[in-house]
Amino acid sequence: MEFNYRCSTCRAVYDIAPQLTVCPVCSQHQQKDQPLTGVLEVELHGPLTMPFAAVDMLPVEPVYFPPIPVGNTPLWEPENLRRSSGFQHLFIKDDGSNPTASFKDRASFLVSAAATKFNIPDIALASTGNAGSSMAGIGAAAGQRITLFLPKSAPRAKLVQALQYGATVHRVNGNYDMAYDISLEFSKIKGGMNRNTAYNPLTIEGKKTVSLELFKQLGRAPDILFVAVGDGCILAGVYKGFRDLQQLDLIPSIPRIIGVQAETSNALFRAFTTGKFEKQPASTVADSICVDVPRNGIHALAQVKRFNGEMMTVSDNEIIEAQTSLAGSTGLFAEPAGAAAFAGFLKAAPGLDPDAVIVVLSTGNGLKDSASAALGIEVPETLIDSVEDII
Ligand SMILES: *Cc1c(COP(=O)(O)O)cnc(C)c1O
Numbered sequence: 001m002e003f004n005y006r007c008s009t010c011r012a013v014y015d016i017a018p019q020l021t022v023c024p025v026c027s028q029h030q031q032k033d034q035p036l037t038g039v040l041e042v043e044l045h046g047p048l049t050m051p052f053a054a055v056d057m058l059p060v061e062p063v064y065f066p067p068i069p070v071g072n073t074p075l076w077e078p079e080n081l082r083r084s085s086g087f088q089h090l091f092i093k094d095d096g097s098n099p100t101a102s103f104k105d106r107a108s109f110l111v112s113a114a115a116t117k118f119n120i121p122d123i124a125l126a127s128t129g130n131a132g133s134s135m136a137g138i139g140a141a142a143g144q145r146i147t148l149f150l151p152k153s154a155p156r157a158k159l160v161q162a163l164q165y166g167a168t169v170h171r172v173n174g175n176y177d178m179a180y181d182i183s184l185e186f187s188k189i190k191g192g193m194n195r196n197t198a199y200n201p202l203t204i205e206g207k208k209t210v211s212l213e214l215f216k217q218l219g220r221a222p223d224i225l226f227v228a229v230g231d232g233c234i235l236a237g238v239y240k241g242f243r244d245l246q247q248l249d250l251i252p253s254i255p256r257i258i259g260v261q262a263e264t265s266n267a268l269f270r271a272f273t274t275g276k277f278e279k280q281p282a283s284t285v286a287d288s289i290c291v292d293v294p295r296n297g298i299h300a301l302a303q304v305k306r307f308n309g310e311m312m313t314v315s316d317n318e319i320i321e322a323q324t325s326l327a328g329s330t331g332l333f334a335e336p337a338g339a340a341a342f343a344g345f346l347k348a349a350p351g352l353d354p355d356a357v358i359v360v361l362s363t364g365n366g367l368k369d370s371a372s373a374a375l376g377i378e379v380p381e382t383l384i385d386s387v388e389d390i391i
Contacts, residue, residue, distance in 0.1 A: 001048065003059035005040040005201060008299045014040065016059055018118040021199050033279040035232075035297030040201040041240065048248050054212040057244055059205060060113040066142035070109040071209050073097050075217045075359075078330040085349060089357040091222070092326075092342075093214065096334055096365030099141075100161065102288075103207070103234060103363040104134035110206030111135070111195045112142045121145055122192030126183035128176045128230070129158030130288050130364055135195050136167035147186065149179040155287055155369040177292045197233040198296035204237045211241025214359060221251045223356040226348075228340040228363055229259040229311070230289035232268055232300030238361075239303040257309040259300075260344030262286050262316060267294045271301055272311040285316045285372050288337035288364060314343040322346055323366065324376035333366030335373070 005014040007023035014020055022030075026038025042059050054071075055062050076092040098105035108131070115123055124147040125135055132148040139146040146167040150159060151174060162169050172179040180196060187194035197203050215221055221242060229235050238257060245251045261269045265282035277297055284290050294300070304311060314322070319336050322343035327333045334342070338361075345360050352358065366373050384390055 001056055002045045004043050006043045007038050008041050008302070009038045013043070016042070018114060018120055018193060021194065021201070033293055035277055035293060035299075036198050036295050037298060039198050039204070039296060039299040042201060042205040044244060044247070052250065054209055054216070057212060058110060058209070059202070060110060060117055064113040064117040066109060066112045066116070066138050068099050068109070068138055068141035070098055070105040070138070071213060073213070075214070076330065076332060078332075080329045084329065086354050087349070087352070087356070087358055089355065091218070091357070091359045092330065092332060093210065093359055093361050094332060095210065095361065095363050096338060100134045100137035101365035101368055102130040102134055103210070103361070104131045105138060106209050106237070107131070107197070107203035107206040107233070108134040108138040108195065110202045111193065111200055112138045112144060114202050115144055115193045116142060120193045122147070122190070123195050124183055124187050124190065124192055125149070125195040126176065126179035128288050128290060129154040130368065131195070131197060132167070132169070133158045133161040133165070136162040136165035139167065140165040149183040149186070151176045151179050153287065155371065157368050157370065175292065176290065180295065196295070197231050198236075198299065204233055204240055204296070207234050207237025208241030208244065210361070211238050211245065215245055215251065218357065220357070221245065221255050222359040224256045224258065224352065224358045225361065226258050226260055226341040226345045226359070227361045228286070228289050228337045229261050229268055229300070230265070230291045230294065230337070232259075232294045232296040234361070234363065235259050236296050236300040236303060239307065254307040257304070257307070258344060258348060259304060259309065259311045260340050261311065261313050262289055262319065262340060263313045264316065265290045266313045267291065268297055268301060269311040269313050271297060272304060284319075285375065286319055286336035286340050287369060287372070288335065289340060312344055312348065314340055314347055318343045318347065320372075320376040323373060326362075327366065332362060333373070334362045335364035335366050335368045338362040338364040
C-alpha cells in the first residue's frame with residue numbers, strides 16, 4: 001500500500017512528512033476561534049493483500065510501533081441491556097481498556113510510531129486530560145519526551161497519570177482552548193512533533209483503527225454507531241476507517257453514525273443545524289468532550305453531512321444517569337464522556353430499528369474521573385463498627 005496526505009479542503013496532495021501538519025495553503029485562511037481549516041487526511045492506494053490486516057492500512061510501518069499493546073479492545077455483548085432495551089444486536093466497544101484507559105491511545109500510538117520513524121524524540125500537545133496522559137504513557141514505552149499543556153480544570157487522575165509516566169506537565173491558567181493555542185506556540189519555538197488533535201493528521205488516522213477492528217469483530221460494519229464528540233476527531237477517525245474499508249470493497253456502505261455532544265458543549269451540534277461555527281463557552285461534567293472550538297469541526301461535519309450521519313445532544317444529568325446505569329447493568333464503568341455515547345443511545349432508542357446492529361463506543365474508563373462519577377451515586381457516610389450495625 002502507498003500513502004499520501006490530501007487536504008480535506010482544497011484536495012491538494014502532499015507527501016507524508018513529519019513537519020507537515022495542516023495544509024500550508026488553506027491554513028493561511030485560518031480564522032481565530034474557528035475550527036481548523038485545511039485538515040490533512042491520509043489517503044491510501046493499492047490493493048490489500050488478503051487476509052486483511054489492519055496494520056497494512058496504516059501509513060507507518062510496524063517496525064516503528066511503540067512496544068505497548070494499543071487497540072484490539074473487547075466488543076461487549078451486554079446481555080442484561082439487550083434484554084431490557086429490546087436491542088438484541090447491541091454491542092459496546094470498550095476503549096477504556098486501552099493501556100492508558102482511553103480511546104486516545106489509538107492516536108498517540110501512530111503519532112509515536114511516526115516520531116520514531118522520523119527520529120523525533122520530543123512530542124508536545126494540549127489536552128483536556130486523556131490525550132495527554134495517553135501520549136505520556138505511550139511516549140514512556142517508546143522512550144520519547146512528552147510535554148503536555150493541561151487546562152487548570154483537568155481531572156486530577158489524568159494529571160497524576162501523565163506525571164507518573166514522566167511527562168513534563170504545564171498547567172494552563174485557563175481552559176483547553178487556551179492550552180491548545182499555547183502548545184502550538186511552544187511547538188513553533190521548540191520544534192519536535194506536535195500531537196494536537198486534528199492538527200497532526202496522524203491523530204485522525206490512528207483513530208480509524210476502531211472501525212477496522214469493528215469490521216473484524218462483527219464480520220461486517222455495524223448499522224448504527226454512537227460516538228461521543230468533543231473536537232470531532234474520533235468522529236472523523238471512525239468515518240475514515242469505514243471509508244477505507246469501502247474503498248477496498250470490504251463493506252458496501254458507510255454506517256449511520258450518530259455523534260453525541262453534551263447540551264452545554266455542543267458546538268458541532270449547533271453547526272450541524274445552522275451551518276456555522278460560533279464560539280460559545282462550554283462547560284460539562286464530561287470534561288473530555290468540553291471544548292469551545294471543536295478543532296476538527298469543519299472536517300468532521302463534512303463527513304456527517306456526506307454520509308447521512310446525525311448529531312444529537314444529551315444533558316449532564318442524562319450523562320450521569322447513563323454512566324450509573326451502564327455500570328450497574330453491564331459491569332462497564334465508563335467516564336462521563338464515554339457514557340455520553342450510551343446516553344445518546346438511550347435517548348435515541350425509541351426511534352431505532354430493534355433488529356439493527358448497534359455499537360456504542362465507550363471511550364474512557366470511569367476511574368479517570370472519580371469526582372464526576374460520584375455525582376451519580378451515594379457514598380455511605382456512616383461508618384460501622386461491627387456486623388450488628390447493619391443486620
Ligand atoms: C477525547 C475524548 C472524546 C472525544 O473525542 P474528540 O475527538 O475530541 O471528539 C470522547 N471521549 C473520551 C473519553 C475522550 O477522551
